[in-house]
Every structure is written in structure tokens, then in C-alpha cells.
Amino acid sequence: MNDNSQIIIIGAGQAATSAANSLRQNGFTGGIKIFGNENLAPYQRPPLSKAYMLGDTNVERLQFRSLEQWQGDDIEILPDTEIVKINAKEKFISDIDGNFHNYDKLIIATGSRVRKLNIAGSNLENIFYLKTLKDSDAIKGHMVAGKRIAIIGAGYIGLEAAAIARKFGLEVHVLELAPRVLARVASPELSGFFERLHTERGVHIHTNVQVAGFEGDDKLNAVLLGDGTKIECDVALVGIGILPNDELAKDAGLVCENGINTNSFAQTSDPDIYACGDCANREMGDKRMRIESVHNAIEQGKIAAAHIMGAPMPKLESPWFWSDQYEIKLQIVGLWNDATQSIVRGDMTQNKFAIYHLDSENHVLAVDAINSPPDFLVGKQLVFNKTALAPEIISDIAIPAKEFLKNIV
Amino acid sequence: MTEITFIEHNGKEHKVDAAGGGSVMEAAVKNNIPGIDADCGGACACATCHVYVDEKWLDKINPMGSMEESMLDFAENVQPNSRLSCQIVVNEDLEGLVVTIPESQG
Numbered sequence: 094m095n096d097n098s099q100i101i102i103i104g105a106g107q108a109a110t111s112a113a114n115s116l117r118q119n120g121f122t123g124g125i126k127i128f129g130n131e132n133l134a135p136y137q138r139p140p141l142s143k144a145y146m147l148g149d150t151n152v153e154r155l156q157f158r159s160l161e162q163w164q165g166d167d168i169e170i171l172p173d174t175e176i177v178k179i180n181a182k183e184k185f186i187s188d189i190d191g192n193f194h195n196y197d198k199l200i201i202a203t204g205s206r207v208r209k210l211n212i213a214g215s216n217l218e219n220i221f222y223l224k225t226l227k228d229s230d231a232i233k234g235h236m237v238a239g240k241r242i243a244i245i246g247a248g249y250i251g252l253e254a255a256a257i258a259r260k261f262g263l264e265v266h267v268l269e270l271a272p273r274v275l276a277r278v279a280s281p282e283l284s285g286f287f288e289r290l291h292t293e294r295g296v297h298i299h300t301n302v303q304v305a306g307f308e309g310d311d312k313l314n315a316v317l318l319g320d321g322t323k324i325e326c327d328v329a330l331v332g333i334g335i336l337p338n339d340e341l342a343k344d345a346g347l348v349c350e351n352g353i354n355t356n357s358f359a360q361t362s363d364p365d366i367y368a369c370g371d372c373a374n375r376e377m378g379d380k381r382m383r384i385e386s387v388h389n390a391i392e393q394g395k396i397a398a399a400h401i402m403g404a405p406m407p408k409l410e411s412p413w414f415w416s417d418q419y420e421i422k423l424q425i426v427g428l429w430n431d432a433t434q435s436i437v438r439g440d441m442t443q444n445k446f447a448i449y450h451l452d453s454e455n456h457v458l459a460v461d462a463i464n465s466p467p468d469f470l471v472g473k474q475l476v477f478n479k480t481a482l483a484p485e486i487i488s489d490i491a492i493p494a495k496e497f498l499k500n501i502v
Numbered sequence: 503m504t505e506i507t508f509i510e511h512n513g514k515e516h517k518v519d520a521a522g523g524g525s526v527m528e529a530a531v532k533n534n535i536p537g538i539d540a541d542c543g544g545a546c547a548c549a550t551c552h553v554y555v556d557e558k559w560l561d562k563i564n565p566m567g568s569m570e571e572s573m574l575d576f577a578e579n580v581q582p583n584s585r586l587s588c589q590i591v592v593n594e595d596l597e598g599l600v601v602t603i604p605e606s607q608g
């Protein structure tokens with residue numbers, strides 16, 4: 094790579110920001126262009142269902158940098174410019190206005206889009222999804238005491254929105270197809286905790302329900318369930334998962350299976366094209382995973398930049414995630430799915446505890462920390478090192494979590 | 503605007519102008535300071551914005567909350583002047599503030 098090299102990034106979000114920053118930090122002196130199809134500089138999404146929706150922060154603070162600050166770093170951001178095609182053979186991309194842009198290396202960081210619900214009445218007014226700043230603003234406009242909101246899908250975004258809606262004094266119904274909340278992403282113990290928490294705060298949680306349709310004249314006034322029950326409401330927020338934005342990559346002939354396949358260097362099947370963030374299906378050990386989190390987007394951006402520059406690989410961390418609901422801060426590290434035992438440390442009724450997920454040989458695979466940063470930070474190291482820890486030690490709160498690290502060699 | 507100096511672990515200095523009301527972490531991110539990743543964007547959930555605050559400013563910055571204290575208790579390379587920069591609110595009293603980035607974030 095030299096002064097004349099051109100790196101193009103498609104998508105102007107979390108992964109793009111990380112890749113561009115790391116390219117400069119690794120000494121890249123050529124041109125960097127980031128194309129984004131939203132009308133502002135790259136911004137953080139997590140606050141859209143947390144502090145921003147609550148009104149505790151503003152657009153300036155959501156954006157990593159203003160457009161002017163980006164120019165100062167000699168990184169060209171082109172907002173409002175959708176990329177419509179990648180020509181991998183001749184190494185250029187085309188934007189929606191018909192312009193071509195050549196690249197030496199291309200990074201695809203197009204993120205994901207919401208999965209839509211296509212059922213009767215889904216075109217009615219006041220049915221929302223939550224992905225962008227615009228979406229968050231639109232929903233916030235309905236956060237008015239006395240209104241009724243139906244939240245379809247009890248994932249993290251749905252539950253965070255439920256907590257905010259309660260804070261603003263709305264009547265809240267959460268409608269979930271699975272038998273428990275957070276079914277796709279959390280352990281049964283953690284689901285149980287959040288179900289109790291939201292119920293205590295006045296949220297009506299309905300699990301095992303199928304949403305069959307929306308009713309209303311122009312505007313929504315009810316959600317219809319599969320068993321014929323009607324949930325009257327003024328607004329609906331649908332949060333039923335996301336789909337990777339991998340169409341450009343597929344069209345260009347890159348290998349995609351549930352996202353754009355990448356190797357451990359964030360490279361796609363074309364060695365000059367990288368993919369990072371929500372759109373990538375990354376190689377992790379002997380499996381592939383598509384991870385939807387800030388940490389994953391940042392880490393992959395750094396990996397791609399380091400590989401392009403021939404710099405040392407960044408230190409990898411176990412996947413982690415957080416969520417804020419009411420006064421509860423949840424921090425999760427690792428993946429609990431393969432665990433055979435879940436050990437609670439602390440008192441669940443005091444809203445301050447942790448759940449350690451172990452395999453059959455007591456190796457720590459994941460830790461869920463609820464208002465308990467020590468368990469999260471210790472858990473990060475335990476999970477990374479796959480440390481074995483006896484269940485009776487974990488549940489003994491007389492032993493400080495710090496002691497757990499003594500077993501790491 | 504308040505001037506803040508970030509010193510990388512290798513000694514490299516960066517002087518930046520920070521907006522009042524924002525956090526010291528935000529000033530670092532807006533200026534692409536290496537070593538302040540701020541993965542959680544200031545939610546006090548990640549400890550990747552850890553800095554050492556120059557002694558002269560220690561009593562001028564806003565005190566630590568319990569969440570920050572508890573995160574710092576377990577972060578790497580902690581010293582008595584450690585803070586999470588996302589929890590330090592910028593105001594005029596901090597003019598000239600100097601913070602150093604720990605080796606573990608180098």
C-alpha cells in the first residue's frame with residue numbers, strides 16, 4: 094500500500110469507522126472513501142433504543158465525528174450515496190448516480206436490515222421498525238403517557254424499547270412467538286429474570302403468541318393474534334431480527350451463506366475484498382458465525398485494516414454485548430449455547446447477580462452479569478482462557494470474583 | 503472549547519479541543535486517538551476508555567460513580583489516578599487537562 098493506493102469502504106457505520114480509523118492508525122497514507130446511504134456521518138446505534146430514545150443524548154454525540162472532523166482526518170465520507178454494484182474483476186464500484194470508483198482494496202461494511210413482517214394490515218400507519226436514527230425519532234414521537242404500544246418480538250431491542258415506553262407512561266404489550274423472552278439470544282435463566290423484571294414494571298408479556306395481522310382504518314388500532322385475541326394499541330414496534338446486507342457481494346460472485354463468508358483475516362473469497370460487521374459470516378475457530386454486535390464490528394474492522402497493512406493482528410476478545418433496561422445493566426461475554434450447566438452467583442431477587450455457563454467439564458463458556466461489572470470483567474478472562482471453575486466455588490459469594498483468575502495460567 | 507492532551511503509552515502527545523458537556527472519551531474518538539476504543543460508546547460497560555488523569559486535575563474532575571468504580575476495580579493496569587474517560591465530563595475547569603493511555607490499550 095502506498096500514497097496512491099485507494100481503499101473504498103461501502104457502508105458508513107460502526108465497522109466502517111473502525112476500519113478507517115485503524116487504517117490511519119496503522120500508517121496508511123493513501124485515499125480512503127466511505128460511501129453511506131444515510132444522510133449523516135457514521136453513528137452509534139445502541140443508544141437508539143437506550144439513552145437517545147430516552148432523550149439523554151443527542152445526534153452530535155451519537156456521531157463518532159462530524160463530517161468536518163472526518164475531512165480533517167483525510168477520510169472522505171460520502172453520505173446519501175448508495176452503492177449499487179461491485180465489479181470485482183475490474184476493481185471498481187458504481188454508485189446510484191452512475192459514477193464509478195476504482196479501488197485497490199474494498200471493504201464491505203453494509204450492516205444489516207430489519208426483517209419485515211408481511212401480514213394483513215402491515216401497511217397501516219404507526220407500525221415501526223428500529224434500525225436508524227430516523228426510526229428512533231419516529232418512535233420517540235409516540236412515547237407519550239397514556240398511549241398503548243405493542244412490541245412484536247422480545248429480543249433486546251424490543252425489551253429496551255418496552256422499558257423506555259414504561260418510563261414514559263405507556264401501556265406496553267410484548268408479543269413473542271417463542272415460549273420465553275430473549276429466546277434466540279439468552280439462556281432460559283436470564284430470560285426468566287427479564288420476564289419477571291418487565292412484569293413487575295407493568296409490562297404485559299405474552300409468550301407463545303402468533304401475530305396474525307394489524308387492524309385499523311388508516312392508523313393502527315389493534316394487533317390481532319392467531320387465537321383471535323385483539324390487543325388494542327396506538328403504535329406497534331416490530332423487532333423480529335435482521336438480515337445481512339449481502340446482495341452486492343452475492344451479485345459480485347463472492348461466497349455468501351447467511352452473510353458474506355470471511356476468513357480469519359476478514360477477507361472474502363476475493364482476496365482484495367474484505368467484509369466486516371453485521372454483514373459478515375466470519376470464521377471463528379472451526380465454525381462460522383454472523384455476530385450482530387458493536388464489539389464484533391469494531392474487531393473485524395481492525396482485523397481487515399491490519400491485514401491490508403501487513404500489521405500485527407489485533408488482540409482478539411471473546412464476543413461480548415450489553416443492554417440497558419430500567420436501572421439494570423446487563424453485560425454478557427461468550428456464547429452460552431453449548432453450556433450444560435448454568436450457575437447463579439448472587440441473589441437474583443436483588444437485581445445484582447451473574448450467571449456462569451459451563452460445559453460438562455466446568456469450563457466457563459459464558460457469563461451474564463446483571464448490575465455486576467466484576468463478574469463481567471472477570472468473566473471476559475475466564476471465557477477467553479476457557480478456564481475450568483467448580484460450580485460450588487462460583488456460587489460462593491464469600492469468594493471474591495477476582496480469586497477466580499488465580500486458576501488462569 | 504477546552505484543550506485536552508492525550509499521551510499515548512509510547513509518549514506520543516495529541517492536543518485536542520473538546521466540547522463542554524461532552525466526555526473526555528468523545529473528544530478522543532472525534533480525534534482518532536489511538537488506544538481509546540470506547541467500544542460501548544460511553545455506557546460504562548467496556549473499560550476500553552481507561553486513562554490515567556494527571557494529578558493536578560484529579561480534584562477538578564467530577565467524582566466517580568459506583569458503576570465506574572466497580573469497572574475500574576477489575577480493569578487492567580489500574581492506578582490510583584485511573585478513570586474511565588467516558589465518565590469525565592468536560593468543562594472550562596479542565597482547560598489543559600492531561601491524560602495518559604495505559605499500556606494495555608497501547
Ligand SMILES: Cc1cc2nc3c(=O)[nH]c(=O)nc-3n(C[C@H](O)[C@H](O)[C@H](O)COP(=O)(O)OP(=O)(O)OC[C@H]3O[C@@H](n4cnc5c(N)ncnc54)[C@H](O)[C@@H]3O)c2cc1C
Pocket residue numbers: 103104105106107108109128129130131137138139140141142174175176177202203204205223224225250338341369370371372384385386387388390413414415416417
Ligand atoms: C436499536 C439498536 C440497538 C443496538 N444495541 C446494541 C448494543 O447494546 N450492543 C451491541 O453490541 N450492539 C447493539 N446493536 C447492534 C450494533 O449496532 C450493530 O451490530 C453494529 O452497528 C454493526 O455495525 P456495521 O458497521 O456492521 O453496520 P451499521 O452500523 O448498521 O452500518 C452499516 C451502514 O451501511 C449502510 N449501507 C448498507 N448498504 C449500503 C449500500 N449499498 N451503499 C451505501 N451504504 C450502505 C447502512 O445504511 C448503514 O448505515 C444495536 C443495534 C440497533 C439497531
Ligand code: FES
Pocket residue numbers: 527540541542543544545546547548549550551552586587588589
Ligand atoms: S466507553 Fe465503554 S466504559 Fe467508557
